[in-house]
Amino acid sequence: MNLQEISTYVDTHKKAHFENLKKMLLQPSVSPQNIGIRECAEMLAKFYEELRCETEIFETEGNPVVYGKYDAGALKTLLAYFMYDTQPYDEPGWTHPPMEATLAPLELPSGRVTALFNRGATNTKGPMMTFLNAIESIQKTEGELPFNLVLVGEGEEELGSAHLPEFVKAKRSELEKADACLFPFFLQDTKGKVELYLGVKGIIYFELESSGEKWGRGPTQFGIHGSNKAWVDSPAWRLVDALSTLTEDGGNTVLVDHFYDDVAPPSPEDEELIRSLVKTFDSEPFKQTVKVDKFVVDEKDRETLLKKLLYTSTLNIDGIWGGYTGEGSKTLLPHKATAKIDIRLVPNQERDKMLPLVRKHLDEKGYKDVEIRILDVGYNWSKVSVKEPVVQAMIETCRHFGYEPEVWPHLAGSAPFYLFSEVLKIPYVMGALGHGARAHSPDEYIVYEGNTKVMGLDGAQKSMVAFMDEWIKR
Amino acid sequence: MNLQEISTYVDTHKKAHFENLKKMLLQPSVSPQNIGIRECAEMLAKFYEELRCETEIFETEGNPVVYGKYDAGALKTLLAYFMYDTQPYDEPGWTHPPMEATLAPLELPSGRVTALFNRGATNTKGPMMTFLNAIESIQKTEGELPFNLVLVGEGEEELGSAHLPEFVKAKRSELEKADACLFPFFLQDTKGKVELYLGVKGIIYFELESSGEKWGRGPTQFGIHGSNKAWVDSPAWRLVDALSTLTEDGGNTVLVDHFYDDVAPPSPEDEELIRSLVKTFDSEPFKQTVKVDKFVVDEKDRETLLKKLLYTSTLNIDGIWGGYTGEGSKTLLPHKATAKIDIRLVPNQERDKMLPLVRKHLDEKGYKDVEIRILDVGYNWSKVSVKEPVVQAMIETCRHFGYEPEVWPHLAGSAPFYLFSEVLKIPYVMGALGHGARAHSPDEYIVYEGNTKVMGLDGAQKSMVAFMDEWIKR
Numbered sequence: 001m002n003l004q005e006i007s008t009y010v011d012t013h014k015k016a017h018f019e020n021l022k023k024m025l026l027q028p029s030v031s032p033q034n035i036g037i038r039e040c041a042e043m044l045a046k047f048y049e050e051l052r053c054e055t056e057i058f059e060t061e062g063n064p065v066v067y068g069k070y071d072a073g074a075l076k077t078l079l080a081y082f083m084y085d086t087q088p089y090d091e092p093g094w095t096h097p098p099m100e101a102t103l104a105p106l107e108l109p110s111g112r113v114t115a116l117f118n119r120g121a122t123n124t125k126g127p128m129m130t131f132l133n134a135i136e137s138i139q140k141t142e143g144e145l146p147f148n149l150v151l152v153g154e155g156e157e158e159l160g161s162a163h164l165p166e167f168v169k170a171k172r173s174e175l176e177k178a179d180a181c182l183f184p185f186f187l188q189d190t191k192g193k194v195e196l197y198l199g200v201k202g203i204i205y206f207e208l209e210s211s212g213e214k215w216g217r218g219p220t221q222f223g224i225h226g227s228n229k230a231w232v233d234s235p236a237w238r239l240v241d242a243l244s245t246l247t248e249d250g251g252n253t254v255l256v257d258h259f260y261d262d263v264a265p266p267s268p269e270d271e272e273l274i275r276s277l278v279k280t281f282d283s284e285p286f287k288q289t290v291k292v293d294k295f296v297v298d299e300k301d302r303e304t305l306l307k308k309l310l311y312t313s314t315l316n317i318d319g320i321w322g323g324y325t326g327e328g329s330k331t332l333l334p335h336k337a338t339a340k341i342d343i344r345l346v347p348n349q350e351r352d353k354m355l356p357l358v359r360k361h362l363d364e365k366g367y368k369d370v371e372i373r374i375l376d377v378g379y380n381w382s383k384v385s386v387k388e389p390v391v392q393a394m395i396e397t398c399r400h401f402g403y404e405p406e407v408w409p410h411l412a413g414s415a416p417f418y419l420f421s422e423v424l425k426i427p428y429v430m431g432a433l434g435h436g437a438r439a440h441s442p443d444e445y446i447v448y449e450g451n452t453k454v455m456g457l458d459g460a461q462k463s464m465v466a467f468m469d470e471w472i473k474r
Numbered sequence: 475m476n477l478q479e480i481s482t483y484v485d486t487h488k489k490a491h492f493e494n495l496k497k498m499l500l501q502p503s504v505s506p507q508n509i510g511i512r513e514c515a516e517m518l519a520k521f522y523e524e525l526r527c528e529t530e531i532f533e534t535e536g537n538p539v540v541y542g543k544y545d546a547g548a549l550k551t552l553l554a555y556f557m558y559d560t561q562p563y564d565e566p567g568w569t570h571p572p573m574e575a576t577l578a579p580l581e582l583p584s585g586r587v588t589a590l591f592n593r594g595a596t597n598t599k600g601p602m603m604t605f606l607n608a609i610e611s612i613q614k615t616e617g618e619l620p621f622n623l624v625l626v627g628e629g630e631e632e633l634g635s636a637h638l639p640e641f642v643k644a645k646r647s648e649l650e651k652a653d654a655c656l657f658p659f660f661l662q663d664t665k666g667k668v669e670l671y672l673g674v675k676g677i678i679y680f681e682l683e684s685s686g687e688k689w690g691r692g693p694t695q696f697g698i699h700g701s702n703k704a705w706v707d708s709p710a711w712r713l714v715d716a717l718s719t720l721t722e723d724g725g726n727t728v729l730v731d732h733f734y735d736d737v738a739p740p741s742p743e744d745e746e747l748i749r750s751l752v753k754t755f756d757s758e759p760f761k762q763t764v765k766v767d768k769f770v771v772d773e774k775d776r777e778t779l780l781k782k783l784l785y786t787s788t789l790n791i792d793g794i795w796g797g798y799t800g801e802g803s804k805t806l807l808p809h810k811a812t813a814k815i816d817i818r819l820v821p822n823q824e825r826d827k828m829l830p831l832v833r834k835h836l837d838e839k840g841y842k843d844v845e846i847r848i849l850d851v852g853y854n855w856s857k858v859s860v861k862e863p864v865v866q867a868m869i870e871t872c873r874h875f876g877y878e879p880e881v882w883p884h885l886a887g888s889a890p891f892y893l894f895s896e897v898l899k900i901p902y903v904m905g906a907l908g909h910g911a912r913a914h915s916p917d918e919y920i921v922y923e924g925n926t927k928v929m930g931l932d933g934a935q936k937s938m939v940a941f942m943d944e945w946i947k948r
Contacts, residue, residue, distance in 0.1 A: 032802030087804055093696045159802055201701065205803040212766075221765040222567045225914045226816050227675065227886040229725070229790035231769045231783040236791040237725025244718035251703070251711025291695040292686075295705045309705040316703035317710040318806045319797035324814060328506030328633055329679040329849040330561055331816050331888075332792045332914060340798060342700050342805045375803040412701040414805075440699045440806060 001469045003462075006141045010461050013137065017461065018448075020047065021129040024084075025101045025118040031085035031158045037063045044084050044153050047132050051139065053151060058170070060163035063155030067171065070149040076472055077148040079178035079426060082128040083157035086120035093442030103448055108190040108435075109285060110453035115445040122186060122436025126446040128153070130434065130457060131184035134464040147472050150178050154416075160205055160376025161416040168419050180390035180427050180471065181420045186434030186446060186460060187398075187405070190285040192453025194403045196394060197430055198273075199383035199410030200417050202345030204354055205318075205376035210239035211336035215369040219335035223323055226331030236322045239337040242367040246358070247315060252296055254315045256361040262349045263313055269386065270310075270409040278302045280406045289437045309412050314344045315358075340375070344414065351380045382417035383410055388427035393471035397432055400470070401455075401463055432467045434460030475943045477936075480615045484935050487611065491935065492922075494521065495603040498558075499575045499592040505559035505632045511537045518558050518627050521606050525613065527625060532644070534637035537629030541645065544623040550946055551622040553652035553900060556602040557631035560594035567916030577922055582664040582909075583759060584927035589919040596660060596910025600920040602627070604908065604931060605658035608938040621946050624652050628890075634679055634850020635890040642893050654864035654901050654945065655894045660908030660920060660934060661872075661879070664759040666927025668877040670868060671904055672747075673857035673884030674891050676819030678828055679792075679850035684713035685810035689843040693809035697797055700805030710796045713811040716841040720832070721789060726770055728789045730835040736823045737787055743860065744784075744883040752776045754880045763911045783886050788818045789832075814849070818888065825854045856891035857884055862901035867945035871906055874944070875929075875937055906941045908934030 010017070024047075029040035041057055044066040048055040053068035066084065089098035096102040096117035106115035116126070138145055152175075154164050168175060187194045212218035217233040224232070247254050254260070266274060283299050286292070299305050322337025324330040343354050355372060362370050384391060386407060398405040411430075420426045433455040436446035450456035455463065484491070498521075503514035515531055518540045522529040527542035537559065563572035570576040570591035580589035590600070612619055626649070628638050642649060661668045686692035691707040698706070721728050728734070740748060757773050760766070773779050796811025798804040817828050829846060836844050858865060860881060872879040885904075894900045907929040910920035924930035929937065 032804055033800065088800060090800070091697070091798075158804070203805070205805065217768045217770075219764060219766055222915055223565070224764040224766070225887065226790050226792050227818060227888065228764070228766075229788040230786040230818065230886050231771070231779060232766050233768070233770055234725045234791060236794060237721060240714055240717045240791070240794075241722075241724060243714045247711060248715075250715060251708045290693060290698040290702070292693055292698070292702075292706050294691045294707070296691075296707055297705070305705060312704040314703040316700050316805070316807060317708060317714070317797065317811075318700050318804060319795075319799045319808065320710060320714075320811060321795040321799040323791065323793035324565075325793045325795040325799075326507065326562060326564070329814065329816070330506055330632070330792060330914065331677070331679065331790070333790060334793065337791075337794060340803065342803070344701060344704065412704050413699060414701065440804065441696055 001138065001142055001146060001465065003466060003469060006137050006465050007462050009137045009141045010458050014458055017133040020133060021126065022101045024125050024129050025120060026099060028099060029085045029155065030088050031063060031156045033088050037085065037155050040084050041066050041155055048151055051132065051135050053149065058167055060166050062159065062163040065155065065164065065167040066153035068151035069174070070145060072145040072148050074145065074147045077150060077178045078468065079150040079152060079175060079181040080131060081152045081181055081183050081420070082124055082131065083154045084125065084128065085155045085158050086123065086125070087158055087440050089119035091442060095443055106445065108454060109288065110191045111451040113447045113451050113454055114449035116448040117443055117445045119444055121444050121446045123439035123444065124185065126436055127184035127186055130460050131464055134461045137461065138465060147468065150175060157415065160203065160378045162377060164416050164419060168423055172424070176424045176426065178426050183415070183428060183430045184464065185430040186436045187431055188433055188435040188454050190289060190435065191282070193280070194398045194405040194433065195408055196405045197408045197411035198386055198391065200381060200415045201410065201412060202349065202351050202379050202381040203376070203414035204343045204351060204378035206355065207338050207340050207373040207375060208239065208242065209336060209338040209371045209373060210235040210242060214371055219333055221335060223332040223334045226333050228333050232333060234333055236334045236337040239322065239339065242362060242370045243339060245365045246361065251315070251317065256357050258357055260313060263311065263346055264348045266307065266311060266409065273386065273407050273409050274303060274306055277306060277406055277408060281306060290441065310409055311346050313346050313349055316342050318342055345381050347381055347383065349381070351378055379414060379416045380418040380422065382421045384421055384427050384429070389474040390427050390429045390471055393474055394429045394431045394467055397463060397467040397470050400466055401433060403433065432460065432463035475612060475616055475620060475939070477940060477943060480611050480939050481936050483611045483615045484932055488932055491607040494607060495600065496575045498599050498603050499594060500573060502573060503559045503594070503629065504562050505537060505630045507562050511559065511629050514558050515540050515629055522625055525606065525609050527623065532641055534640050536633065536637040539629065539638065539641040540627035542625035544619060546619040546622050548619065548621045551624060551652045552942065553624040553626060553649060553655040554605055555626045555655055555657050555894070556598055556605065557628045558599065558602065559629045559632050560597065560599070561632055561914050563593035565916055569917055580919065582928060583762065584665045585925040587921045587925050587928055588923035590922040591917055591919045593918055595918050595920045597913035597918065598659065600910055601658035601660055604934050605938055608935045611935065612939060621942065624649060631889065634677065634852045636851060638890050638893060642897055646898070650898045650900065652900050657889070657902060657904045658938065659904040660910045661905055662907055662909040662928050664763060664909065667754070668872045668879040668907065669882055670879040671882045671885035672860055672865065674855060674889045675884065675886060676823065676825050676853050676855040677850070677888035678817045678825060678852035680829065681812050681814050681847040681849060682713065682716065683810060683812040683845045683847060684709040684716060688845055693807055695809060697806040697808045700807050702807050706807060708807055710808045710811040713796065713813065713844070716836060716844045717813060719839045720835065725789070725791065730831050732831055734787060737785065737820055738822045740781065740785060740883065747860065747881050747883050748777060748780055751780060751880055751882060755780060764915065784883055785820050787820050787823055790816050792816055819855050821855055821857065823855070825852055853888060853890045854892040854896065856895045858895055858901050863948040864901050864903045864945055867948055868903045868905045868941055871937060871941040871944050874940055875907060877907065906934065906937035
């Protein structure tokens with residue numbers, strides 16, 4: 001590819017590419033609350049069509065997968081996976097409106113940038129549109145793509161990708177022809193350092209509920225006057241009791257029998273990556289961005305801290321509620337109380353083994369009535385070797401732009417990458433350059449105009465083009 | 475008083491009296507959410523003025539007390555205490571609209587009645603307006619009241635009457651001239667049985683909050699991506715842990731040191747009342763009304779059950795919340811979690827001793843950062859002797875109408891009656907006939923048209939008149 005020419009195209013089409021992104025950001029697509037999903041899928045399909053892709057809105061029992069194919073008659077096929085759904089944006093704490101694609105200055109440790117604030121900006125409409133813009137830039141400049149393209153845009157990643165396996169099963173013969181998978185993502189931190197993650201943890205998401213109805217004790221149908229606590233049992237206290245049996249040490253140690261049984265020590269390849277990672281890893285950008293002062297272990301011991309993050313299987317309370325939660329005081333004996341919980345899985349834990357362990361624990365502790373309600377069946381963890389050509393292409397691309405990437409064994413977060421690595425047997429990589437942060441938090445942003453360290457959206461797009469160029473050579 | 479003539483007046487003015495009540499019910503006055511308080515106070519003041527009372531909207535730091543005086547030049551003075559504020563009505567579960575004063579048939583174990591559904595109907599706008607209508611009926615029929623009247627209508631009982639002491643202090647010299655206090659209330663249960671309560675438990679209402687900001691660990695300013703649980707602490711788990719140290723046995727046993735130290739065994743007078751109570755007490759109406767199947771102790775042992783209800787000091791979770799509580803799944807490591815808690819006080823516990831014990835407990839267990847935020851400073855318990863003339867007058871009135879009242883040592887609920895019994899040294903009684911239920915719950919109601927067992931509003935009004943007639947003779 002003529003990278004110079006493509007680069008010029010990117011520079012001269014900055015405004016149009018920004019308009020594409022803005023259009024996508026302003027379209028709500030909140031899968032947890034089922035807002036705007038269909039409209040967003042249709043918008044994404046239109047973008048595919050503009051890239052001359054054979055496009056299909058693949059219907060599932062849940063949200064549709066926006067599927068696209070472009071046969072360039074090339075030797076290699078790249079599968080790009082991204083999600084068009086986002087988290088809700090109704091939480092307090094936004095200083096910029098969550099759905100107005102506001103451009104505003106932002107001071108990063110690497111200097112001032114212009115950031116683009118919006119729900120979904122970094123997770124992951126920003127990287128997704130940057131990738132589609134990159135494809136357009138190649139097509140317009142080169143006339144033809146030098147590789148075939150398969151686009152998988154899913155609409156329920158934030159719901160645990162419940163129906164993506166259904167799609168993968170239906171399209172398996174087409175999908176498995178791909179040589180590699182790219183998950184468009186901005187790899188730079190606030191200082192400009194590149195972090196490349198070779199995998200993800202698995203996840204299961206469920207609700208635990210204690211109710212008078214199931215228990216047969218306490219109020220069974222509605223909350224009653226609080227004075228009745230003297231002679232009527234409390235499903236709210238029961239939830240607290242049941243939860244407190246699950247962990248100790250502030251939730252840092254899970255007490256469920258066999259919970260950690262399958263947790264494997266880091267592989268030799270991981271140990272090697274960590275030895276290198278320890279030298280460059282800096283916790284400050286993370287702490288600053290999300291306003292965290294302390295970790296569960298002493299952060300001076302970087303190796304321990306990193307291993308804690310990457311190899312700890314967690315049982316996290318995402319939310320908890322019951323009874324009267326409004327202003328002021330209302331005395332109430334609630335009839336139920338509920339907690340949302342996610343379990344993160346690390347190698348070699350198996351997704352389908354975990355909930356039965358939690359169920360057994362609750363039963364044995366006497367909480368047979370405390371209900372487990374699965375919200376996301378979730379996914380297994382997934383890892384890819386640093387030796388894969390697609391990974392090496394990404395590393396080489398970063399170096400080409402002057403960045404030595406910090407290669408992480410995997411991410412602490414989750415994504416359904418096991419469908420690529422385990423089901424389709426395709427290696428994958430996340431990338432390329434650029435920076436965004438505060439996924440799932442207020443003031444989610446990506447960098448629009450960068451500084452000397454952090455790439456803006458134009459640089460991000462160019463780095464994606466360069467990655468594709470690097471990859472087809474391998 | 476000419477009870478026959480007053481009774482005729484009540485019958486012929488049923489519609490006008492209902493309109494008075496309806497007007498009051500339709501006026502929101504939700505003190506926990508500060509909705510309609512001022513408007514309701516002004517409406518109540520107008521009703522006082524129609525009764526020719528010298529009326530004052532007494533301003534406090536909180537909601538005003540609607541104060542009224544009527545000097546009939548009589549020997550005895552009756553103080554009536556009631557509240558014009560209500561609980562919120564935004565909880566789910568209402569089958570009748572909460573603010574439309576709907577009249578609808580209701581099947582009670584004693585037979586069909588016509589019920590009036592509205593927030594505040596039984597707690598306590600229904601009894602309050604029935605009392606004011608009764609005063610009007612006496613005035614219009616007798617020409618003059620045979621006693622002086624002092625009216626104390628407070629507007630923050632549901633907030634723990636925080637500023638009533640301020641009012642009592644300011645008006646003490648006038649208030650303490652009263653010979654007795656009546657708290658208008660409907661004493662009948664669903665079967666028509668009369669329950670007379672000779673006092674109340676005390677209460678304290680507060681929030682317990684665990685936050686990253688106070689703790690110095692965990693997310694400090696907003697919830698962050700749930701995958702960070704692996705290396706960042708959880709204020710939500712910390713709240714669960716802290717709560718779980720406070721009680722055991724599903725919240726039925728409080729583990730705070732010295733919590734129960736001042737709990738006294740039932741007095742000899744109480745023991746005598748309980749011996750009698752055990753013979754007539756029936757838990758079925760309660761269970762049916764609030765949909766409770768089981769008690770914390772075996773209900774066949776009535777004495778134990780009753781003592782459990784009346785002499786147990788509780789630490790109840792009224793509400794709990796933190797993190798993501800919306801639809802579906804959002805992985806979040808919350809930066810704080812909060813519980814609303816009420817402590818109920820029984821003789822001889824002292825209100826001001828309790829929170830320091832909870833604070834000390836939390837400190838000693840290592841939860842110095844878990845904040846106690848007082849919402850209601852609350853009140854002490856209060857009791858009045860069955861031998862008081864005002865109590866005997868109520869008992870005699872019930873008998874006059876053909877009901878042998880079931881006399882309870884006190885109510886499990888709370889009210890600021892200590893201001894009368896302890897501060898002003900005035901005996902009090904609750905009454906008279908009539909039935910209402912589901913205070914603080916959906917479908918709160920009172921009986922409008924009664925059946926052969928349960929009095930309707932006309933009977934309730936007549937019984938209040940009869941009580942006043944009986945009382946002035948003593």
